[in-house]
Amino acid sequence: MSYNQQPRAVTDGLIFCIDAANPKCFNTGQTTAKDLVQGFELTGASGTPSTGTHTPDTANFPAFNGLNGGIFDFDGGKGMNVEGDLGLHTSQSISMWYYKNSDAVQYFTDARNDNGTWFLSNYISSNFNYNSQLTYNFDVTYDADNSDFINRWQHMVVTSDSSGSQIYVDGTKRTAINDNSYTENLGKNFRIGTRYTTSTQWSGYMGPIHIYNRVLSDEEAAQNFNAFKGRFAI
Secondary structure: OOHHHOOOOOOOOEEEEEOOOOOOOOOOOOOOEEOOOOOOEEEEOOOOOOOOOOOOOHHHOOEEEOHHHOEEEOOOOEOEEEEOEOOEOOOEEEEEEEEEOOOOOEEEEEOHHHOOOEEEEOOOOOOEEEOOOEEEOOOOOOOOOOOOOOOOEEEEEEEEEOOEEEEEEOOEEEOOOEEOOOOOEOOEOOEEOOOOOOOOOEOEEEEEEEEEOOOOOHHHHHHHHHHHOOOOOO
């Protein structure tokens, strides 16, 4: 199935989207990618640019891999920097596909270059930890190498607004340990797969990533999962 034949993810409120299966976003041999919504360039993360100009490191950009129709391959640990301002919002949702092949602490995203917040995997006794405001485990007792979390494709949606936060895994809402609101400041030099200081980088793969300036509903979180589950053999 080609990219254009895939069922559609939610587009209402979409402010950022990358998908290596779309040649307008990324292709083999390239060391940058392009956001499909606002046209922001993504480059290899380097240094700690704060809100200033980022100097890309081409060697630190994930490679194109043709698996699953096209994915970002973070082999050896890589990270991306968004060359644009994703802004400050009163509500937010992040929808992403990922394959984590290590039980180490690693970053899903980090917005601290512009005073935003971080989102890690396997940090302080929780498999998902968004600035300690949203935390979730697959087990009642924390298990860093839970088979639901390591060495498999998985889809995750996190949402937040003034009423709190939610997490969905593979299209289903889960009961979080903490479900408080977190700061929806994405800002400039937003990082994907790496700390804002370019460390603790992702090990594995990433598929489509969608960011919204609103909270997705239960049905919309499931829609984003269902749109690509065939491609990732869930």
